[in-house]
Amino acid sequence: MRRVALIALLVACGKASPPAPTSRDELIAAWKQAGLTVSSFAATQSPTGKDCQVGTVNKLDVLVCSYASPDDAKAAQSGGLQWVGDTTGAAQAHGALLIAVADRHKADPSGKTINQILKAH
Amino acid sequence: MRVITFLIAIACVVGGVALGDDHYGRQVRFAGPHPIPKSDGGGMCYIEGPHVHIYAANDLEYRVEGPDHVFVGDPVAYGFDGPKYAYNGPHPMVVEDEDGEPHTEYCFIDGPHYHPFAPPDGPDFKLVGNAYFFVGNPPQAFIDARPKFVGINTVYQPIHYARPVVAVEAPAGWIGARAEFEAPGVAVEAPGVAVGAPGVVVAAPGAVVVPPRIGIGIDVHVPPPPTISVGIGVNVGGGILVGGPGRGPHPGPPPPRPRGWHR
Numbered sequence: 001m002r003r004v005a006l007i008a009l010l011v012a013c014g015k016a017s018p019p020a021p022t023s024r025d026e027l028i029a030a031w032k033q034a035g036l037t038v039s040s041f042a043a044t045q046s047p048t049g050k051d052c053q054v055g056t057v058n059k060l061d062v063l064v065c066s067y068a069s070p071d072d073a074k075a076a077q078s079g080g081l082q083w084v085g086d087t088t089g090a091a092q093a094h095g096a097l098l099i100a101v102a103d104r105h106k107a108d109p110s111g112k113t114i115n116q117i118l119k120a121h
Numbered sequence: 122m123r124v125i126t127f128l129i130a131i132a133c134v135v136g137g138v139a140l141g142d143d144h145y146g147r148q149v150r151f152a153g154p155h156p157i158p159k160s161d162g163g164g165m166c167y168i169e170g171p172h173v174h175i176y177a178a179n180d181l182e183y184r185v186e187g188p189d190h191v192f193v194g195d196p197v198a199y200g201f202d203g204p205k206y207a208y209n210g211p212h213p214m215v216v217e218d219e220d221g222e223p224h225t226e227y228c229f230i231d232g233p234h235y236h237p238f239a240p241p242d243g244p245d246f247k248l249v250g251n252a253y254f255f256v257g258n259p260p261q262a263f264i265d266a267r268p269k270f271v272g273i274n275t276v277y278q279p280i281h282y283a284r285p286v287v288a289v290e291a292p293a294g295w296i297g298a299r300a301e302f303e304a305p306g307v308a309v310e311a312p313g314v315a316v317g318a319p320g321v322v323v324a325a326p327g328a329v330v331v332p333p334r335i336g337i338g339i340d341v342h343v344p345p346p347p348t349i350s351v352g353i354g355v356n357v358g359g360g361i362l363v364g365g366p367g368r369g370p371h372p373g374p375p376p377p378r379p380r381g382w383h384r
Contacts, residue, residue, distance in 0.1 A: 081173060086146045090172035109157070111168035118170060 155192035207285030210297035250289030
């Protein structure tokens, strides 16, 4: 599948990408450190993966699944979009983790918080 | 067999399962920041990677790249508050897939406008007066695609926003002076503009400026000669200068080429 990114000169673009989080706990800690309000995360049954937990971050529904490899996490992105459903959201692999975010309550009209969730690590 | 295929298709639709293009139900895939339709609240969506919404992307401001719609218009017109770089006239834009393979798309916005990225390094763009001018040789695909996408100008014409101010002469070879890329209906509403002989079409630099529609900080000045050479072997007296105070792009040379609209 081809994914395309415009070559943009964003403020942080000259910097190297931060390392992908290695664990869900690390990811959640990064969100908290970024000032996001993070609920507790609970295990959930999901067709997206066997090791998934759901919670909320700044009133956005968030699913985090852990996989054996980054390739497995990437392959699960489309399943993450299925979890998002008919609303604004995203599902992106970060290392061996899949992060899916769904704005089911229209809490983030500009998408800035979703962006922060996906990049804050 | 046909019946089975049909039933499978129906089951997929009812179950909200993707039919091979990686989206579900009513989802529409986007990549990178883009405007939000007024009917859905307006403004900009700032999600940088691939994501989904439940509204459509139009054919003029987006290009379809794989499963995603990528916005190629001027985000500042929609209130974008990120970095912006001024361009004047049509130009190619480089996109790359997640594997780093470059793609080329084309912007057909006439006159001054913004994008949130600088052009790639090289001789095809000249930064003059804080705006990038495409001075390369347009590939045939660029010319061929123009009729399909030039209608994007009708999208931006009625939008009131602070466009970049381009107060310099276009460099030699600027695409806006090429016959294939003449801005339709060059409208400079200022007295004393004398455009040469009949049959001479002048695509003056930054001339697609209709002051009442531009908004704050844009003036059209008509200085006395000398003239503007429009790069097609015709000199037109009067010299059209689009100037005045306004927001310029980021000064200085462009930073190194990163991957933007991170995916």
